[in-house]
Amino acid sequence: MLFLLDAGAVLLATVRDILPILVLIVSFQLLILRQPIPHLRRLVLGGVYVVVGLAMFLIGLEKALFPVGKVMAMQLCDPAFLFPKGTAVQAGWADYGWVYLFAALIGFSTTLAEPSLLAVALKAREVSSGVISPWGLRITVALGVAIGITLGTFRIVTGTPLYIYILAGYVVVVLQTFTTPKKMIPLAYDSGGVTSSTVTVPLVAALGLGLSEAVPGRNPALDGFGLIAFAVLFPIITVMGYAQIAHWIVILKIKKRSKGEDR
Amino acid sequence: MNGKTGRSLKRTILPEIATKLWMAFKDLLPIILVIAFFQILVLKQPLPDFLDVIVGGVFVVLGLMIFVQGLEMGLFPIGETLAHELARKGSLFWLLIFAFLLGFSTTVAEPALIAVSVEAADIAAQGNLIGGSEACMKRYALGLRLSVACSVGIAILVGVLRILRGWPIHYLIIGGYVLVMLVTLIAPEEIIGIAYDAGGVTTSTVTVPLVAALGVGLASIIKGRSPLLDGFGLIALASLFPIIFVMGYGMVVFN
Numbered sequence: 001m002l003f004l005l006d007a008g009a010v011l012l013a014t015v016r017d018i019l020p021i022l023v024l025i026v027s028f029q030l031l032i033l034r035q036p037i038p039h040l041r042r043l044v045l046g047g048v049y050v051v052v053g054l055a056m057f058l059i060g061l062e063k064a065l066f067p068v069g070k071v072m073a074m075q076l077c078d079p080a081f082l083f084p085k086g087t088a089v090q091a092g093w094a095d096y097g098w099v100y101l102f103a104a105l106i107g108f109s110t111t112l113a114e115p116s117l118l119a120v121a122l123k124a125r126e127v128s129s130g131v132i133s134p135w136g137l138r139i140t141v142a143l144g145v146a147i148g149i150t151l152g153t154f155r156i157v158t159g160t161p162l163y164i165y166i167l168a169g170y171v172v173v174v175l176q177t178f179t180t181p182k183k184m185i186p187l188a189y190d191s192g193g194v195t196s197s198t199v200t201v202p203l204v205a206a207l208g209l210g211l212s213e214a215v216p217g218r219n220p221a222l223d224g225f226g227l228i229a230f231a232v233l234f235p236i237i238t239v240m241g242y243a244q245i246a247h248w249i250v251i252l253k254i255k256k257r258s259k260g261e262d263r
Numbered sequence: 264m265n266g267k268t269g270r271s272l273k274r275t276i277l278p279e280i281a282t283k284l285w286m287a288f289k290d291l292l293p294i295i296l297v298i299a300f301f302q303i304l305v306l307k308q309p310l311p312d313f314l315d316v317i318v319g320g321v322f323v324v325l326g327l328m329i330f331v332q333g334l335e336m337g338l339f340p341i342g343e344t345l346a347h348e349l350a351r352k353g354s355l356f357w358l359l360i361f362a363f364l365l366g367f368s369t370t371v372a373e374p375a376l377i378a379v380s381v382e383a384a385d386i387a388a389q390g391n392l393i394g395g396s397e398a399c400m401k402r403y404a405l406g407l408r409l410s411v412a413c414s415v416g417i418a419i420l421v422g423v424l425r426i427l428r429g430w431p432i433h434y435l436i437i438g439g440y441v442l443v444m445l446v447t448l449i450a451p452e453e454i455i456g457i458a459y460d461a462g463g464v465t466t467s468t469v470t471v472p473l474v475a476a477l478g479v480g481l482a483s484i485i486k487g488r489s490p491l492l493d494g495f496g497l498i499a500l501a502s503l504f505p506i507i508f509v510m511g512y513g514m515v516v517f518n
Contacts, residue, residue, distance in 0.1 A: 017377060020368035021469070024361075025342050032357055033348055042336050049333025054374055056326030061378050064319025068298060068310065075306050102301055109293030115286075116471060162455055163447045170440040177433045186432050189499035193466040198327065199290050201375040201464050205382060221390035225383070225456030228463035232502055 007059065014054040022047060061202050069206025070213070076102060077214035093157050099211065100150045106207070107149035107231060110200040111142040120187065120194055127183050131246045140242040141191050141235045148234030149204060152227040156211045159218055162226045169233040176240040184243040191239045192232040204228055287328035291320065330374070331468065342473045347480040355427075359420050365477060366419035366501065369470040370412040376464050380404040383457045392453055392517055406512060411461050414508035415501045419474060422497040426481045432496040439503040446510045454513025461509045462502035471498060 029037055037043060075081060076099045083095075111117065121134035155165055177185060204227050212224035302310060310316055346365070349358050370376065384400040384407070387393045393403045425435060447455060478497045 017372050020364075020371050021338060021342075024364045024368045025338060025345060028345055028349070028361060029341060032361075033345065038341070039337070043338070043341065046333040046336030046338060049329050049336065050338070050372075051333075053326045053328065053330030053333055054372075056322050057330055057374050058326070058378060060319045060322025060324075060326055061374075062319070064316045064323055066378075066382070067312065067319075068316055071310060072298065072301065075308065076301075081306065098301075098305055102297070105297045105300075106294065109297055113290060113293045115290070162459060163444070166459060167444055170444070174437050174440065177437070186496040186499070189432065189436055189496060193463065193498040193502040194471065196375075196463040196467060197290065198373075198375045198468045199294065199323065201467065202378045202382075203294060205379050205460065205464075209382065209386065219390065220386045221392060221453045222456070224386055225460045227460070229456075229459035229506075232463035 007055065010055045010058055011051065014051050014058070017054065018047065018050055057198075065199070065202045066206045069203045070210035072102065073099070073207050073210025074214045077211065093154065096153075096157050096215075099153050099157065103149045103153040103207065103227075104146040106200075106203065108142045108146035110197065110203075111145040111195050111235075112138060114195055114197050114200075116194050116197070117141060117191075120191060124184075124187055127187060128181075128243070128246070131250055132184070132243065136242065136246075137191075137239065140238045141195055144192075144235030144238035145195055145231045147238070148230035148232075149227055151234070152208065152230035153211060155226065155230075156208060156218060156223050157215055159215075159223055162229070166229060166233060169230075169237065173233070173236050173240070176237065176244070180240045180243050181247050184240065188236050188239040188243065192234075192236045195235055196228060196231060200231075201228060204231065283328050283332065284324070287324045287331075290327070291324055295320075327374075327468075334469065334472075339472055343476040343480075346473070346477040350477065350480040351484050359423060362423040362477065363416040363420045365416075365473060366470070367412045367416035369473055370415040370465050371408060372469045373465055373467060374469075375467050376408055376411060376461075379457075379460070379464050380407040383407060387453070390453065403516065406516065407457070407461070407509065410508045410512040411465055411505045414504040415465055415470065418500040418504035419477070419497060421504075422478070422500045423481060425496065425500075426478065427485065432499065436499060436503065439500070439507070443503070443506050443510075446507055449514070450510035451513050451517040453517060454510055458506050458509035458513060461505040465505055466498050466502050470501065474498065474501065 026037065026043075029035055077096065117138055118134070121137040124132045124137045125134050151165065155162065180188065205225070208227040209220055209224040212218040212220040212222075218224075298310075302308070342365075346361075349361050381400075381404050384393070384404040387403060388395045388400050393399050421435070424430075425432065450458070474497050
């Protein structure tokens with residue numbers, strides 16, 4: 001009974017969340033374009049689907065993804081797991097190796113499986129006239145996310161301020177911007193935002209919050225968030241790096257060929 | 264007659280549902296594999312409340328599938344043609360209004376942002392940054408989402424102007440970076456983490472397809488622009504502006 005009441009409240013809240021986009025599209029269609037709504041029944045049915053699906057997703061998140069992310073963080077930081085012999089008094093940053101590996105694997109695998117990244121990768125091949133291969137780009141972005149999230153967990157473990165890392169990342173991005181082939185720049189900027197999917201984001205957020213609770217001396221309010229910011233920033237760096245390297249290789253090949261023709 | 268349509272319905276709809284389910288499950292598969300690897304080989308202990316996690320996982324997969332299916336049935340096709348039509352013949356005024364409202368309303372409907380803002384309210388209440396009552400937490404979570412939604416709206420508006428005027432994207436981004444760092448200096452420490460995260464959280468299921476449609480639609484109607492090049496960049500702005508706005512929100516709330 002309590003569960004049903006809960007589900008009802010979630011359902012009501014999701015109706016409120018969906019309403020703005022529905023009102024926007026219907027009113028612009030009717031008032032600005034002055035066109036009737038095509039397939040009205042489908043739109044209404046689709047609206048019901050959206051509300052029900054969103055409510056189910058949110059309930060599932062509360063029950064599965066959030067707890068799993070936090071529990072994994074707790075278990076991986078548990079002193080009994082880190083030091084089965086019970087010798088060390090205080091864990092240093094180097095003792096959290098499994099946490100870093102977990103973060104890297106979650107980042108890499110979820111990004112590689114991300115459908116919206118595939119679309120971006122195909123466009124990248126077109127923009128770069130074939131120099132950037134779709135698989136190469138997907139692996140590059142996935143590596144960027146993996147490095148980013150791993151560094152993010154390192155930051156939580158050490159408790160260093162977030163803005164220093166982000167500032168350093170920004171400086172690298174700005175420097176790279178001036179040496180990367182112009183065509184690739186907007187695409188590289190976007191590849192960061194595209195990777196953060198609806199399933200990955202809550203899990204990664206829960207991992208960070210769990211870590212900040214489990215590592216002694218960390219405060220969730222100060223250290224818990226920030227992992228997603230790393231996951232957005234680092235793919236930009238790796239994608240621009242990939243574009244630069246691919247560009248150099250092409251230039252090198254052209255130079256070699258022209259030398260060969262000279263002889 | 265009825266039996267016939269019923270059978271053909273079965274033949275066409277069931278495989279479609281199966282494919283959709285598989286697609287939704289595939290999104291979750293890497294997570295399941297990594298977690299299973301760690302639980303079985305590294306930690307060698309089961310997850311607590313294992314049954315709850317399984318049920319929740321099924322809810323996540325099914326919910327996301329139904330959600331996306333619903334978007335594709337109505338909102339996405341109409342929204343995409345609307346974006347195209349407005350870009351083609353709408354006045355600049357209405358186009359900019361539409362850009363702002365599109366960014367705002369898609370962000371309000373973004374599932375990941377709803378979930379993360381609730382979590383952020385929880386953390387803030389635990390840290391005694393806001394009142395611990397349910398009403399206080401709800402207000403804080405909603406405030407977070409509304410500041411993100413406003414900033415995404417403005418980001419899309421600026422991005423549309425950029426496409427129309429042909430401003431190079433990197434000046435906007437670099438300017439945004441500088442602004443982020445300046446605001447970081449004066450923002451309360453406790454808001455910085457969630458603010459930096461807000462950018463990545465906003466750009467997912469609902470926002471990306473509709474905003475991309477707007478960008479590509481715009482770039483394809485302007486002479487001398489490639490839809491590929493100029494259509495990009497909107498998402499980048501939409502993940503940068505929320506950082507600044509959420510820090511602003513923090514300065515207002517945490518004082």
